[in-house]
Amino acid sequence: MNTIMLVIFLLVFSIPAVFAESSNVGEIYWKKEIISSNSFVDIYVHDNDMNKKEYPNFADKFTISVWSDSSPDGLEIDVVETGVYSGIFKGSVFIADSGETAKNRLVSIPGDILYAKYVDFTMPDGSTSDIFSAAIVKISGQNMDTLLDNIDSKYRMSKSIEKVPSWIKNNAGWWAEGTIDDDSFVQGIQFLIKEGIMKISTEKASDVAKAATVTESPKKEEKPVSKSGDSVIASLESKLEKCSEIVKSYVRLDCEKPIKQEILVHTYKTGAKLFQVGPINYYWFGVNSEGNTFEISPTGQPILNIRMLADNTSSGIVSLNCTSPAICNYDVWDGSKSFKYSGMDFTSGQINLNPGTAKEFNILFGPNIGYGGTEFEYDSSKDYTFRINEPFGSLNVSLDLK
Numbered sequence: 001m002n003t004i005m006l007v008i009f010l011l012v013f014s015i016p017a018v019f020a021e022s023s024n025v026g027e028i029y030w031k032k033e034i035i036s037s038n039s040f041v042d043i044y045v046h047d048n049d050m051n052k053k054e055y056p057n058f059a060d061k062f063t064i065s066v067w068s069d070s071s072p073d074g075l076e077i078d079v080v081e082t083g084v085y086s087g088i089f090k091g092s093v094f095i096a097d098s099g100e101t102a103k104n105r106l107v108s109i110p111g112d113i114l115y116a117k118y119v120d121f122t123m124p125d126g127s128t129s130d131i132f133s134a135a136i137v138k139i140s141g142q143n144m145d146t147l148l149d150n151i152d153s154k155y156r157m158s159k160s161i162e163k164v165p166s167w168i169k170n171n172a173g174w175w176a177e178g179t180i181d182d183d184s185f186v187q188g189i190q191f192l193i194k195e196g197i198m199k200i201s202t203e204k205a206s207d208v209a210k211a212a213t214v215t216e217s218p219k220k221e222e223k224p225v226s227k228s229g230d231s232v233i234a235s236l237e238s239k240l241e242k243c244s245e246i247v248k249s250y251v252r253l254d255c256e257k258p259i260k261q262e263i264l265v266h267t268y269k270t271g272a273k274l275f276q277v278g279p280i281n282y283y284w285f286g287v288n289s290e291g292n293t294f295e296i297s298p299t300g301q302p303i304l305n306i307r308m309l310a311d312n313t314s315s316g317i318v319s320l321n322c323t324s325p326a327i328c329n330y331d332v333w334d335g336s337k338s339f340k341y342s343g344m345d346f347t348s349g350q351i352n353l354n355p356g357t358a359k360e361f362n363i364l365f366g367p368n369i370g371y372g373g374t375e376f377e378y379d380s381s382k383d384y385t386f387r388i389n390e391p392f393g394s395l396n397v398s399l400d401l402k
Contacts (some may be wrong), residue, residue, distance in 0.1 A: 012104035025118040027048070028064065030135040033156070034144045037097040037110060037137055046081050048087030049122035065117040066093055068137070071101040074115075095137060105355050110139040113151060192385065230270070236263050267356045268309040278392035279314035280353070287400055291362060296402050302378035303402070304332065304365040306386055320361070323349030327374020329390045332399070334382045340373045342366040377387035 026047030035041045043064065050060060060081045067074025094105045095114070101107045107115060112136045121128050134155035136147055148156075236259055243255035271284035284307075287294055290308030301388035312318045322328035325340035327349075332339040342363035351359050365376040384399040 019355060025123060025129075026118055026131050028116055028131050028133045030114065030116060030117040030133055033135045033148060034094055034138050035114065035135050036097060037108070040092050040094050041135070042092045042112045043079065043093065043116050043133070045089040045091075045118050046087065047089070047118075047120060047122070049120075050081075050089065061089065066106055066115065068106055068114045068347050069112040070109050071107045073101070075101055075103070075106060077104050097137075108137045110137050111147070112137045115155070117229065147317055156284075212361045221396050230266075233263060261358075264360060265309065265311070268358075268360075269311075272309070273276060275388075275395055277388055277390065277395045279312060279316075279318050280320075280390070280392065281311040281313055282388070282395070283309040283311065284397065294399075296378070297366075297387070301366055302376050304366075304376060304399075306363045307360065309358055310351065310353060310361050311358040312355060313356050317355070318353050320351040320353070320390065321349065323362070325369065325374070329388065330363055331371065331375065331389075333385050333387050333396070334377075334379065336382075337377075338374070338387075339376045341357075342369050342373065343375070 004399050015209070026045060026049070028045045031042040031044065043066065046062065050062060063076045064079055065074055065076055071127055075093075077091045077093055082088045082090050092104065098103050098326035099105070099107055106114070114137065116133045118126060118131045120131050123129050132155050134151050136144060137149070138144060139147075139293040152295070162348055240256060240259045240263075243259065245254055246252035266283075268283040272277065272285045275282040275284065276400050285292060289307075291305060293303070293305045295303050297303055310320055320329070322330055322341070322344055323346075325342075328341060328344075330344075341363050343362075343366075345362050351361055353359055368375040378401065381402060384401050386397040386399055
């Protein structure tokens with residue numbers, strides 16, 4: 001138990017430092033330096049300055065340039081933030097050995113050097129800088145190391161990006177699955193500290209030592225009690241607690257997932273307002289509840305988040321549809337104008353609900369993201385409604401945004 005406490009402390013306080021950028025200078029790199037023909041390859045940009053943090057639940061994006069020896073004019077591709085606040089952006093391009101360069105398809109023959117360029121507009125000194133990265137198209141049967149060495153070192157993948165050894169990453173996964181013991185994993189953490197990859201202050205080290213000497217008191221068997229006083233939630237929370245004792249992470253997650261879903265659905269059904277639309281019951285807690293917020297950003301942009309639960313009460317599969325801002329069965333209406341979403345979590349534009357199943361979904365209204373979208377506008381003199389217009393039925397839900 002003492003070892004576990006040590007590991008958790010190190011992870012919480014030190015792991016962020018391992019992956020943190022030393023400055024706000026952007027980095028760009030190809031996921032692989034040696035790339036096979038006729039395959040997709042990912043390109044990453046690390047620049048926390050490009051994470052605007054202006055719109056909640058909204059990932060940023062911008063464009064980068066890619067080209068090759070065979071296609072010097074190249075093309076531009078989008079890179080999209082991997083998380084709402086990650087500051088890490090990812091794009092993808094298909095490396096083709098024939099045809100024409102277009103959209104995200106870059107024609108490059110074996111032996112070609114591939115280039116990617118990101119323009120960093122937020123350098124520490126206020127200037128603008130072009131950041132480059134290079135890779136090479138694989139020649140079958142040939143050792144590519146020599147050709148890679150001919151590429152200017154400043155275009156090669158930064159060593160800082162891969163400074164955590166792969167065996168450390170493997171150990172982390174094996175430890176989470178319960179394949180290796182705590183001591184083996186701690187040895188890996190100690191290696192990172194020794195090599196200067198992870199840094200921990202003397203004060204924090206002292207706190208670790210104190211924490212590691214704490215002895216747990218035996219737990220008393222108690223009857224499940226929920227903070228809400230709901231006996232159903234109390235019973236489910238008790239089951240969830242037992243799941244937490246499972247060592248292997250994937251087994252633990254498999255145990256927790258259905259119980260958390262039961263808690264979620266029960267919470268909605270016993271506390272939220274019900275709206276019946278054909279075979280679907282929509283549950284909503286209203287504006288100013290968790291996940292349902294309305295605010296004006298520092299730049300004056302109104303931001304509205306809608307979070308609901310959809311429950312399929314029928315005996316057949318029912319789909320909720322929202323493919324793009326222009327093709328979506330959910331919008332906001334102010335009496336004269338329709339506002340399209342800026343972000344949503346419908347997988348591939350749909351939420352498919354099996355009989356008797358429920359799913360929570362989120363829709364954000366704010367800046368215009370294109371694709372037939374609109375910028376959300378707020379006028380305190382107007383009344384706003386959230387509109388559902390599915391093939392199985394329609395509904396207008398009044399929004400109190402004042």
